[in-house]
Amino acid sequence: MKHRLGIDFGTSNTAAAIMAGDKPYLIPVEEGKTTLPTSVFFDTHRANAVYGSAANAALIDGREGRFMRALKSVLGTPLMHERRLISYQRVTLIEVVALFLTTVKQRAEQATGLTIDSVLSGRPVRFHPDPDRNARAEVDLRSAYETAGFTDISFMYEPEAAAQTSTANLDGNYGLVVDIGGGTSDFTIFEKSSGQTRVIASHGVRVGGTNFDRALNLATVMPLLGYHGELKNEMCPGTHTAPNALFQDLATWEKIPFLYTPETQRFTKRYAKLALDKPPFERLAEVIEMEMGHDISFAVEAGKIARNASDSAEIDLSFIEPNLVVPLSGSILSTTLTPLTTQISDAARATLAMADLSSDDIGTVVYVGGSSLMRSVTEAITAVLPNAAQERTAAFTAVADGLAMAAAQSR
Template identity: 35%
Template sequence: MPAPPRPHACGIDFGTSNSTVGLTRDGVPALIPLEGPSVTLPSALFWEEEGGPPLYGRAAIAAYVSGEEGRLMRSLKSTLGTGLIRESTRIGRRAVPFAEVISRFFGHLRARLDAEAGPGITRAVLGRPVHFVDDDPEGDAEAEAALARIARDQGFTEVSFQFEPLAAALAYESTLSREELVLIVDIGGGTSDFSLIRLSPERARAADRAADILGNDGIRVGGTDFDRQFSLAEVMPELGLDTTTGGGRGRMPRHYYVDLATWVRINMAYSQRNITDIRALLKEADAPDRVARLLRVVEDRQGHALAMATEAAKIALTGAEAARLELHALTGGPNPMVTRARLEAALEQPLERIAGRIGTVLAQAGLTAGAIDTVFLTGGAAQLPALARVVAAALPGTRLATGDMLGSVGTGLAIEAGRRYG
């Protein structure tokens, strides 16, 4: 029996939190293993202080957690569409452009692809959010162009894009036996995207699906924003956020806490100027024990570990009504209890924005909520119980479906790569 033909193209979902690579072989899409047997790779790098090659994914996070000296970087996709993509970050003694950091990560994905399928795949369909940047078409185009350049630098000579929610729709469509009008709600690490599309086994065979797409929109709100809001509400007050100085005459500057709560800005909090300023503020602080915890986190460069503790508590609250924030080893303070109700209160504003965009997509299509057959929820942050309630409230009575929360976009991109490039 002859060997099956080698695929000529791949689909790459470079995500804010996790990434996947997919291939279609003999008409069957599948994700390739990227780290051991796992088909998902956390979008993280760790550079050792000595300047050796970076570690990736779970290995990168493990190196940081184990206390190795070096620099952990996550949420790299969030730099696209912002001024950061044109800036550099210090790694050891070297200033490294953020574009180079992302290129390194893409190079690792390329190496895993070559190991799985053999070298020579030069065509790729990349996933992208509906909007890299809200209400900024020029910035959005620049973000896509930057990602395309990075992919070409890693040997993909033919690069095209597909919206991430539409890719998820293709993955869901492969499970259908009849036609459905489906709203895809893709809550990723950095963006939330929405697409209203007619899906069916028959429509799946069409080369052009433009007529099936009835609405499409997105906002720059995702899981890392949930983490930031949760951190500012529950974690940063333990470090002195909103406390006063000088007997009530002043207030602790908020920017230290915003930097520590925002993945792509954490390293900015570690500057010597910040340390000097916080030491001075500590002498005036009306809650010196809490501000001392802030100083400890910044001096010891524990901001990333603090963010991971916040994320871990958020994840725990998807399945429990209460969880403990493990802060003592990082701050010297207590390990406070947090509740799902308090998490949901902290996320009220971003969840309202998500609900509003669902209404926008329905209005684009000129449809009412009752016309939707199914809502397909995907993306790592889509597992929050509050999100399902928000969607159910916006679309009462509509069936909610889920699939591979982290892999549906990559699978759909593999389907699209097979369709576009054969």
């Protein structure tokens, strides 16, 4: 019998599962853990690549090399196919994703003692709003699986996989999976009859926790690095505002590595000379030169999670300058995140409309994904479905479990 692995290749975290008897078995993709941060670090001195927590640790330890996270967000864009020098080798991002998936495959084979060349992979309902880009993203992901050595590759919408795992007693009503991850928010309305899951409608938007990080970063940290600051004109009197794009990229997980070029170093040093208020731009030049963009994103993400869990938290930037911290007030959190949580609740409403159902038809909301742990997200969904019961699944592994279950059913 062919063994088919379910892989939830996430923007932030990846998990994999395979059926063992009639239950999904989550692969220990890291020592003692069933999730693997979707991170890669190419170590320049050692000329090797490390993955997951080891990649995050290499970045935090300040090892020389290239760190990458949230590559799923780049799928479907021309950047995936450009061959470039990353640390010690020339590779495409498809090959980088393939290296990561090879690691997942090997760890699954080690854990099970099986040879696995068949995969049912999750995918968001929409990688991108643009249909061409959306279609290309799946082609890119397929190509990465092929390069990783999989020969039988199929895809399933992530929230449809999660719906398999729901044990809610729907009692004739419908369930709604709300999967809010790092890169996308995905929705599936389903019903259960005689243990079978039937999908009624699925929908998705490209909004997730990495967008929360980006918005908080732009609102609180980037102004300390010169965002919206004024530069003297070089050729004539007067001033102009520093270009926004640099700050926007520096606050975007997947774009950070592409800023570490001699050219960006050159013009950020120039900005530090031309700035009316120099200290922020001097910080910017240092952040670029010392490659601290990901450290900032990690600090913002940690601040976001801490603030969600308590009424006060700050973003700790002391690795840039001693005592540099940004308090995260409730009002900053709400003004920054509300436009994004509104997109999420609008998408939940759109899913109801696609199924031609009203909010009262949904008996249970099934929360999946790390960002479904954000209070602002549950508040936004509760406003759409005030009467539905709430089911909390394993936020980080329900999709992988459901993929393994579905992989076994479709044989």
